[in-house]
Amino acid sequence: MNSIPEDKIRYETVVPGGWNFSRMVRRGCTIRLTDLEGGANVSALFYNADNYSERYNMGDTMKIQHISSLFKYACIYSDMGRVLMSITDTSNDWHDVICGVTYREDMLERFGTRSYQDVHNDFYRNGFDSLTVELAKHGMTKRDFTNVVNFFSKTDIDADGNMIFVADASLAGSYVDLRAEMDTLIVLDTGMHPLNPSNEYIAKPVKITLFESEPAAADDPCRMLCPENQRGFENSENYYL
Numbered sequence: 001m002n003s004i005p006e007d008k009i010r011y012e013t014v015v016p017g018g019w020n021f022s023r024m025v026r027r028g029c030t031i032r033l034t035d036l037e038g039g040a041n042v043s044a045l046f047y048n049a050d051n052y053s054e055r056y057n058m059g060d061t062m063k064i065q066h067i068s069s070l071f072k073y074a075c076i077y078s079d080m081g082r083v084l085m086s087i088t089d090t091s092n093d094w095h096d097v098i099c100g101v102t103y104r105e106d107m108l109e110r111f112g113t114r115s116y117q118d119v120h121n122d123f124y125r126n127g128f129d130s131l132t133v134e135l136a137k138h139g140m141t142k143r144d145f146t147n148v149v150n151f152f153s154k155t156d157i158d159a160d161g162n163m164i165f166v167a168d169a170s171l172a173g174s175y176v177d178l179r180a181e182m183d184t185l186i187v188l189d190t191g192m193h194p195l196n197p198s199n200e201y202i203a204k205p206v207k208i209t210l211f212e213s214e215p216a217a218a219d220d221p222c223r224m225l226c227p228e229n230q231r232g233f234e235n236s237e238n239y240y241l
Contacts, residue, residue, distance in 0.1 A: 001175055002089060004032070004211045011210040015190050017203030018125045020134035022187040023210065024049045025180040027240070030088065030213040033188075033206055035152050038172035040204035041193040042151040043101050043127045045135070046076055046084050049183040052140060054078045058097055058147035064228045070095040070149060073221045075229055076178070082239060083181040083232040086222035088213070090176040092169065096150040099163070101127025102194045111201050124201055130189040138185065151176050153193040165195035179213055179222075181236045 010029065014036070015021045025031045026049075033042055048054035057079040062068060064077055071093055076085045087095075107124045132142045154169035178186070190206050192198070216223050216233060223233045 001091065001173070004209060008212045009209060010212065011208075013208050015188065015206050015208060017205050018130070018191045018201075019203075020130040020187070020189050021208065022134045022137060022185060023208070025085070025178070025184050025186055025210065027180050027183055028212060028215060030177050030179040030211055031186065032175055032177050032209040032211070033151055034209070035170045035174040035204065036172065036207055037204050038170060038174070039168070039202060040170060040174075040190065040206050041153045041196070042206055043131065043148045043189045043191065044151060045131060045146060045148055045187040046078075047185040047187070048078060048080075048084070049185045052138065052144065052185070054080050054082075055144075055146050056084060056149070062097065064232065065226055068098070069154075070097055070151075073225045075181075075222055075225070075232060076149070077232060078182075080235070081232060082236040083222075083229070084184045084236075085178045085180055085186075086216065088177045088179045088222060091171075091174045092152060092154070092176065094154040094166075094169065095176065096153045096155050096193070097147070099150060099153075099155060099194050101131065101148055101189065102192055103128045106194065107201075125189075125191055125203075127189045127191045127194070130191055131187055134187045134189070138187075150193055153196075155195060163195065165193060165197060179216070181216065181233065182239065
């Protein structure tokens with residue numbers, strides 16, 4: 001992990017396991033997510049901070065770059081063909097883009113009822129409700145819920161063709177750096193991955209660090225990952241002309 005100079009850090013906090021968080025990341029900044037204990041999952045939504053109707057598109061992100069997961073130098077595309085964020089560095093070789101989030105019914109079936117009235121902030125939270133609560137802070141509703149990226153989570157295919165969760169894919173100290181190519185609203189939940197087979201409710205804390213960073217150069221590895229990314233970066237840059 002590359003250390004961040006203290007004078008470049010603009011904001012830092014720790015999001016407890018199973019909680020939601022949001023932050024606008026401006027162009028010229030990078031947000032680092034750090035798995036503090038190992039085994040974390042961060043479900044993330046992305047929106048153009050100036051126009052929430054433009055948001056992350058899983059299909060375009062995969063199709064444009066010919067990928068089925070996110071990794072170092074991959075980009076996160078909006079539904080307008082622009083690069084919202086790019087992964088400038090990460091300790092993990094795979095971040096899930098396919099599996100989505102947990103829902104209230106999942107938590108009830110797997111873990112039973114554990115309400116706020118009974119245990120206060122230790123109640124069982126699901127990804128969908130957690131993220132929609134955070135969206136409401138920005139004037140959005142469940143209609144604005146869209147595809148998510150599950151950072152720190154890896155999946156595989158078993159012999160029968162079923163998608164399965166890969167345990168221990170993220171160790172303590174694992175991280176991912178997301179550089180904003182547009183002013184981007186990022187909305188996060190630190191709850192369980194939907195395919196995690198654990199019999200116990202797992203929710204791990206994640207450290208958030210926002211810091212100043214250099215813009216993508218002409219030969220930036222994210223820009224050069226594929227020819228389509230060069231056009232995606234141009235689209236993002238032209239948006240601000």
